[in-house]
Amino acid sequence: MCIMPSAGAAGNEEVIVVEKAAEAWRQSPSFLLDEVTITRLDEAEIVVPMASDWLQLDATDDWIRHDSGIALQQEVAYASYLNIPTIILPPPRNRSHVASYGRIVNECLRNIPYMHFSVRLPIYDPAVFKSKESPPHGDLNSNGISTAQASSPKLASSQKHPLKPSKVSEGELNATWEMWDVIRTVCDNNARVTLTLDLTPPLPANANVLDRWAAEPVQHIFLPASAFIANVKGYPVLPKGTQAFIRQTMIHHPTFILSGVDSGVHTMGGESAYPQYVKHLEKTSPVAQATKTEGSVEQFAQGYQDYLQNPLQPLMDNLQSITYQTFEQDPIKYHNYEEAIYRALVDRPDRERIVICVAGAGRGPLVSRCLKAGQRANRETFIYAVEKNPNAFVTLQYRKAKEWGSSVELIAGDMRRVELPEPVDILVSELLGSFGDNELSPECLDGAIRFLKPDGISIPSSYTAHLTPLSSSKLYNAARESKDLRGVETPYVVMFQNVNILSGDGGGAGGRCGSRIQECWEFEHPRKDVTVNGRGLPLTNSHNVRSAKLTFHIPHAGVMHGLAGYFEAILYSDVGLSIHPCHKERVSKDMLSWFPLFFPFREPLYLPSNSELQVSIWRLTNERQVWYEWYAESFLPVANASLRIDTAEDVGVSEGPSFSSTSTHVAVPSPVVDALDVFPLVARVEPRPGSMEVTPASGVVKIGQTALHNPGGRSSWIGLT
Numbered sequence: 001m002c003i004m005p006s007a008g009a010a011g012n013e014e015v016i017v018v019e020k021a022a023e024a025w026r027q028s029p030s031f032l033l034d035e036v037t038i039t040r041l042d043e044a045e046i047v048v049p050m051a052s053d054w055l056q057l058d059a060t061d062d063w064i065r066h067d068s069g070i071a072l073q074q075e076v077a078y079a080s081y082l083n084i085p086t087i088i089l090p091p092p093r094n095r096s097h098v099a100s101y102g103r104i105v106n107e108c109l110r111n112i113p114y115m116h117f118s119v120r121l122p123i124y125d126p127a128v129f130k131s132k133e134s135p136p137h138g139d140l141n142s143n144g145i146s147t148a149q150a151s152s153p154k155l156a157s158s159q160k161h162p163l164k165p166s167k168v169s170e171g172e173l174n175a176t177w178e179m180w181d182v183i184r185t186v187c188d189n190n191a192r193v194t195l196t197l198d199l200t201p202p203l204p205a206n207a208n209v210l211d212r213w214a215a216e217p218v219q220h221i222f223l224p225a226s227a228f229i230a231n232v233k234g235y236p237v238l239p240k241g242t243q244a245f246i247r248q249t250m251i252h253h254p255t256f257i258l259s260g261v262d263s264g265v266h267t268m269g270g271e272s273a274y275p276q277y278v279k280h281l282e283k284t285s286p287v288a289q290a291t292k293t294e295g296s297v298e299q300f301a302q303g304y305q306d307y308l309q310n311p312l313q314p315l316m317d318n319l320q321s322i323t324y325q326t327f328e329q330d331p332i333k334y335h336n337y338e339e340a341i342y343r344a345l346v347d348r349p350d351r352e353r354i355v356i357c358v359a360g361a362g363r364g365p366l367v368s369r370c371l372k373a374g375q376r377a378n379r380e381t382f383i384y385a386v387e388k389n390p391n392a393f394v395t396l397q398y399r400k401a402k403e404w405g406s407s408v409e410l411i412a413g414d415m416r417r418v419e420l421p422e423p424v425d426i427l428v429s430e431l432l433g434s435f436g437d438n439e440l441s442p443e444c445l446d447g448a449i450r451f452l453k454p455d456g457i458s459i460p461s462s463y464t465a466h467l468t469p470l471s472s473s474k475l476y477n478a479a480r481e482s483k484d485l486r487g488v489e490t491p492y493v494v495m496f497q498n499v500n501i502l503s504g505d506g507g508g509a510g511g512r513c514g515s516r517i518q519e520c521w522e523f524e525h526p527r528k529d530v531t532v533n534g535r536g537l538p539l540t541n542s543h544n545v546r547s548a549k550l551t552f553h554i555p556h557a558g559v560m561h562g563l564a565g566y567f568e569a570i571l572y573s574d575v576g577l578s579i580h581p582c583h584k585e586r587v588s589k590d591m592l593s594w595f596p597l598f599f600p601f602r603e604p605l606y607l608p609s610n611s612e613l614q615v616s617i618w619r620l621t622n623e624r625q626v627w628y629e630w631y632a633e634s635f636l637p638v639a640n641a642s643l644r645i646d647t648a649e650d651v652g653v654s655e656g657p658s659f660s661s662t663s664t665h666v667a668v669p670s671p672v673v674d675a676l677d678v679f680p681l682v683a684r685v686e687p688r689p690g691s692m693e694v695t696p697a698s699g700v701v702k703i704g705q706t707a708l709h710n711p712g713g714r715s716s717w718i719g720l721t
């Protein structure tokens with residue numbers, strides 16, 4: 001630590017003068033005209049300023065850190081005076097003091113109410129590991145006031161890349177992200193703290209670790225000329241991996257900061273070749289392509305990306321005509337329904353007349369599809385259309401009068417209460433939510449199954465709910481915007497964009513995708529094992545209670561902000577509907593009707609590399625409502641090798657499967673030991689060794705948990721009446 005020299009000890013007049021000047025500056029930091037490059041508002045309008053690179057907000061030396069903080073406040077205050085909306089901060093460089101960096105940024109957030117602070121962050125940083133003890137800072141002069149000579153060697157040496165991309169280790173890839181995670185956590189995930197991703201280091205070969213940046217608030221991309229290579233004609237282009245990453249990153253609509261483009265690194269094209277090339281990547285990015293594709297989900301969802309919507313409650317509320325109209329634009333859903341009904345009709349025994357009930361007919365699109373399927377199958381069909389929304393029932397009457405005539409009979413009322421004049425062969429319904437059962441299809445169909453003949457069938461015949469852990473600082477901030485508990489205990493319908501699925505392929509059942517996104521439960525119709533009363537209605541709703549405990553493998557460290565929920569339905573035979581990310585292309589490509597569900601967490605849960613996440617979710621009910629409760633725990637698996645954790649300073653790896661549940665010794669498998677080689681991760685594990693829950697039998701060490709969300713349906717529920 002640098003001790004401020006006292007006048008008495010040094011006995012040096014020069015030191016006293018400098019010291020006095022430093023104190024005067026600390027008291028009222030201000031610029032002189034010749035120390036600034038911009039003075040007018042109109043000049044400031046078009047710039048994105050970068051705070052001085054020599055600021056060491058995370059220096060080991062207390063005085064340097066302290067004075068860097070004052071100097072940053074001075075720069076920020078001047079930028080604010082000039083109405084500048086965003087300032088880019090120098091990269092954090094010292095893991096052990098990065099919390100101090102975060103604290104100073106938090107102070108800026110409090111002092112300047114509107115400005116965004118964008119943390120410049122190399123995508124990974126080998127220097128962090130090479131110099132754990134002496135972070136690569138430039139020096140400040142003895143009075144703590146900066147001199148411009150020192151800078152970040154990593155960034156200054158950006159023209160040379162000492163590491164080949166394939167050599168980048170998991171630890172190196174985690175290191176800068178870990179520092180970012182500390183900064184934004186110290187700043188309480190304030191949405192005004194954003195990222196400037198610095199692509200100076202060559203991108204690593206293990207591209208999937210880069211997915212994590214999709215979930216982070218990337219506002220700028222810093223791209224030096226040295227990151228470009230020359231194509232055969234000598235024009236600057238980016239290596240394939242970097243091209244792919246930048247195309248993916250376009251979901252953030254980042255501003256690119258190109259540096260060194262006048263340095264003549266590439267012989268052809270001049271300075272303008274670089275921005276032209278970036279524009280080309282933007283135009284050919286998946287997000288730009290998808291939004292241009294006629295009929296794509298992305299085009300349909302324009303403006304709804306990462307926007308939290310409350311799920312519909314079609315049982316409790318009466319939908320508007322415009323809502324039905326939006327459903328009816330879906331080109332796939334009704335096509336698949338017609339195909340399922342057609343196949344079911346073909347497969348029915350050769351009866352003269354097949355009776356169908358459309359339960360929850362809305363404005364009648366499925367009624368029309370039933371009639372079409374009947375024509376195609378060359379079967380005589382008769383349809384009962386049941387609808388409880390009195391307003392939609394007017395449209396049904398209109399369509400019967402104009403289109404359907406005597407082949408359709410309309411029945412107004414709740415399918416759980418009305419009676420049908422005769423039993424039916426096929427019960428057709430579309431009462432599904434994003435999570436399958438979340439619009440109470442199970443409960444409504446329980447009331448309608450009694451319409452079926454003994455060999456009658458339901459379309460859909462079954463549906464399943466699926467979950468996966470998700471990182472998205474944007475969704476987390478949006479969910480807690482409402483300030484009260486409700487905001488973070490309500491499942492939302494969301495078209496995901498800036499998100500990252502945290503689970504990997506290891507562990508769990510169900511093959512590659514089955515372990516990333518896992519099934520919670522299933523509902524089947526008709527279900528024969530339910531006890532019913534004299535009218536064929538269930539005595540209680542207990543048979544619709546469900547629970548699931550899912551175990552996910554987390555390959556790369558990340559912060560979990562919530563769970564993504566999806567559904568799949570079997571309509572009939574192999575005809576279905578799916579919004580499951582791994583199956584939707586095959587089952588119902590370009591279907592528009594459902595966006596996924598997002599179950600938020602009140603507090604983000606940090607998940608280290610190679611950890612295990614256990615998610616518990618319940619579907620619960622009383623006589624008036626249905627609701628979900630959810631909860632998660634994280635573990636480090638315990639296996640062959642062992643790690644001894646004694647104190648914050650004393651972290652070492654010893655041989656053998658030693659294990660003690662009474663002490664601070666824990667055993668972890670080799671991959672985890674590898675990961676623990678990365679000191680930020682150790683820092684996550686070791687501060688509370690005494691409080692670790694050690695479970696020798698299951699061989700895991702518990703490292704974190706969330707609260708139980710929405711107990712008793714206190715914040716969100718779906719009405720049964």
Ligand SMILES: C[S@@+](CC[C@H](N)C(=O)[O-])C[C@H]1O[C@@H](n2cnc3c(N)ncnc32)[C@H](O)[C@@H]1O
Pocket residue numbers: 314315318319324327328359360361362363364365366386387388389392413414415416429430431432444
């Ligand atoms: C998701 S909409 C589907 C409408 C239409 N079948 C379609 O595909 O466009 C569900 C419809 O079922 C109706 N519904 C929901 N629960 C019902 C119940 N218990 N009895 C009768 N209708 C119901 C709603 O009013 C709504 O019109």
